[in-house]
Amino acid sequence: MHIKEMFYSFQGEGPWVGYPQIFIRFYGCNIHCAYCDEPDFVEQRHNYTSEKVLEEIQPWVAKKPHSISITGGEPLIQVAALKDLLPQLPLPVYLETNGTLPKHLAEVLPWITYASVDYKTGFQAEFTDFMAQLKDLPGAFVKYVLVRDFPIQDIQNIVKIMSALNPAMPFVIQPVTPFAEVKHKAKPEDILRAYTLASKHLSDVRIIPQTHKFIGIR
Numbered sequence: 001m002h003i004k005e006m007f008y009s010f011q012g013e014g015p016w017v018g019y020p021q022i023f024i025r026f027y028g029c030n031i032h033c034a035y036c037d038e039p040d041f042v043e044q045r046h047n048y049t050s051e052k053v054l055e056e057i058q059p060w061v062a063k064k065p066h067s068i069s070i071t072g073g074e075p076l077i078q079v080a081a082l083k084d085l086l087p088q089l090p091l092p093v094y095l096e097t098n099g100t101l102p103k104h105l106a107e108v109l110p111w112i113t114y115a116s117v118d119y120k121t122g123f124q125a126e127f128t129d130f131m132a133q134l135k136d137l138p139g140a141f142v143k144y145v146l147v148r149d150f151p152i153q154d155i156q157n158i159v160k161i162m163s164a165l166n167p168a169m170p171f172v173i174q175p176v177t178p179f180a181e182v183k184h185k186a187k188p189e190d191i192l193r194a195y196t197l198a199s200k201h202l203s204d205v206r207i208i209p210q211t212h213k214f215i216g217i218r
């Protein structure tokens with residue numbers, strides 16, 4: 001499998017912010033977001049077997065972290081590798097995904113305890129199929145990265161899909177934390193507008209920024 005990096009740190013986003021985790025960051029993504037903070041550099045791609053991953057994370061497993069974040073990039077593009085690795089992991093799996101590959105999700109669903117699912121503009125059908133599989137998973141939540149002048153249609157789509165599947169599932173609105181281009185930063189009125197619309201139909205809507213960059217951890 002192609003892995004960019006592995007490390008021990010703390011979850012910086014969403015309802016489980018602050019919990020210690022082992023991060024396995026898979027290389028590569030199937031889409032391109034303007035605010036992405038994981039640019040692909042081929043020299044950062046390392047080839048691993050499942051055995052090598054298990055060996056490398058062992059010292060961190062001994063610290064008894066909350067879970068293992070399978071992140072990227074988009075980890076589901078390497079679904080064959082995940083099918084081999086996930087059943088062997090010694091801690092709950094916390095999948096961080098862009099929600100665009102529902103067929104791949106179906107292949108690894110039995111091993112997922114937590115799922116942080118982004119909604120990406122233009123992938124409404126894929127997101128619907130994705131969330132239909134996760135609607136009853138207690139550890140699942142939806143995340144929307146809010147940029148300046150975001151399309152309000154995105155929030156309308158999320159609300160429509162989530163309220164039909166499970167209106168009590170947490171929905172996290174995450175104002176983008178600028179990495180390279182400050183122009184994407186959401187305005188306070190953007191945040192309020194998104195919250196007001198979503199909370200009319202969903203019962204657990206939260207505004208949680210990305211915390212890594214505030215406190216200087218990765």
Ligand code: SF4
Nearest residue numbers: 029032033036073098
């Ligand atoms: S889905 Fe995630 S990793 Fe892929 S381009 Fe968008 S922000 Fe980057």
